[in-house]
Amino acid sequence: MSERKTVRRWFWVWEFEKEERWLNTMALEGWTLDKVGFCKFEFIRTEGGAYTVRLEMREKDADYTAFMEETGAECIGRVVSWNYYRKKAELGAFDLFSDLDSRITHLDRIGKALLAIGLANIAIGIANTFNVGHFGWINLLCACLLMYGLGRIHGKKESLKLERELRE
């Protein structure tokens, strides 16, 4: 039985790049992501730097998963709409995106999800404030946070778009 450990850690949606960096630092130290759950990361002991880990927001798509597997990557798991992948370093470099356009599309997808949940929270929050009158503020607070996240994602997207005017 190989050595395992579980780490509980929270990342905001707009920190997905930081999360990915952290997972790869762990992999470099010989702890490769093996299972994911809500705020829960399970690692397995491997050689340092044996794997590269990537995460992506994408709706369930069996064709895409098959495509990823064809390229030697492995789907570790899925939390809400986030998919976690890893690929053996010896099989070559592993990136999900190789141009600005596809990075922008990915950020767009994240932004749309945040907007949808944010708007739902505003609607529920307002309805609760006027009708039940107790906990509507919780939804409104959630909405504020989600809108902040949307702003962060939008900022990242805009800077990529500026760069897109000069290069691919």
Next chain:
Amino acid sequence: MPEQIALTEATYYILLSLVTPRHGYGIMQQAEELSSGRVRLAAGTLYGALNSLCEKGWIVPLPGEAGSRKKEYRITEKGLAVLTDELGRLRELVENGEAVLKGELQ
């Protein structure tokens, strides 16, 4: 006259790779080989590009073996025309670039 388009590097190499039918991983390998390792198409980028190219009718998926998810693609007549136009555009870029840098043009 149709709008003049400049293909992205990913689109260009995908179309070029699909003059011979290939599946996803084959396209990645071919692009990398043709460019001596410089162009590495990432899986997410390639997957998105293949879907858009199919929608545009520049490439088509070939009927696969039953039960296999591994899809092969091939360039269409339309795709070949786009590729030929792009080659002309690239040639112009190179000729102008060389002429100016060699001092033949200002």
